[in-house]
Amino acid sequence: MNKNNPIKEFSIDPADIKYIGEDLQRPECILAEPDGSLWAADARGGVVHIQPDGKQEVITQKHTSGINASEDVDRFFHGTLPNGLAFAENGDILISNFGTDCLERMKRTGETEVLFDKIDGKEIGKVNFVLRDSKNRMWITITTKKKNWIDALVPDLEDGYIARYDERGIHVVAEGLHFTNEVRFDEKEEYLYAVETTGGRILRWRCDKNGDLHDREIYGPKHMGKGAYPDGIAFDSYGNLWGTSVYSDKLWVITPDGDFKVILDEGDPEKVAALDKQFYASCVDSETLFETGRGIAPWMASVTFGGPSLDTIYIGCLRGTKIPYFKAPCAGLPMVHWNKIKF
Secondary structure, X not given: OOOOOHHHHOOXXXXXXXXXXXXXXXXXXXXXXXXXXXXXEEOXXXXXEEOOXXXXXXXXXXXXOOOOOOOOOHHHOOOOOEEEEEEOOOOOEEEEEOOOOEXXXXXXXXXXXXXXXXEOOEEOOOXXXXXXXXOOOEEEEEXXXXXXXXXXXXXXXXXXXEEEEEOOEEEEEEEEEOOEEEEEEOOOOOEEEEEEOOOOEEEEEEEOOOOOEEEEEEEOOOOOOOOOOEEEEEEEOOOOEEEEEOOOOEEXXXXXXXXXXXXXXXXXXXXXXHHHHHHHOOOOOHHHHHHOOOOOOOOEEEEEXXXXXXXXXXXXXXXXXOEEXXXXXXXXXXXXXXOOOOO
């Protein structure tokens, strides 16, 4: 590890963790704006806008009826389920809807259109995440083609893929992936990095000027070990790749040298071990799965850099009702919307 890398000596003091938001429903993905605004995915069908002063507003999509599930488990299997978010060039919100299996575009007033739900005439599958790059291309991840995503929690299923949407339309650019999750580019957009949740690892490809991917390779450890299940990722300004492991509630970092370091471990070892046992036997059931999830952000799902200096880390989760945050040892890598004039 580079001796000047601030992650080397970094640790989190639980007393330094603060929270923002209240009564949120499945704030899986979070977008931050320079003025301090946060936008979090919400299981009611849309997003929650948290203003710099802490005031919040639920913005529901006008073309779809969200659910107000009384049971925690219900919202993961029925109805609309906004998952990954990105800002369009004009400030609209791109929503990868894990419940309705489509990519949507929502105005900040709630009006929503479906951009697409098929590729080459076939149903797209479980749309997980969307990322916009500096050339205004969209990168979409599809976790699995199975209707019930729990059926994809097995170690040998390779039906996840990545699609690119640009002026030429939508195309599959990488396939044969294990439960595809978030994707990110490095600073120069030379490499695209993708999470394989059931593969327990990060992959990357060299991206050429046309947006085509080449030279697939594993980035960092070949497998992250017990309770891996990586989910969300984000780069900081030193090139460290921050990430979460969802069912084991871990926050970790892969350095540019490839070193892997767990920053925070909030999981229950016994319950995570029980899940691992079922996972490797290809028999995960919802009862064992939902026994996991605890700590500051139950089912820790994403990492977002924000704040005036981009050195505040917000953690998204699938089962919490608020967003924990803390100061990072360095600034995050700005996303493509960061240096734009406020929408």
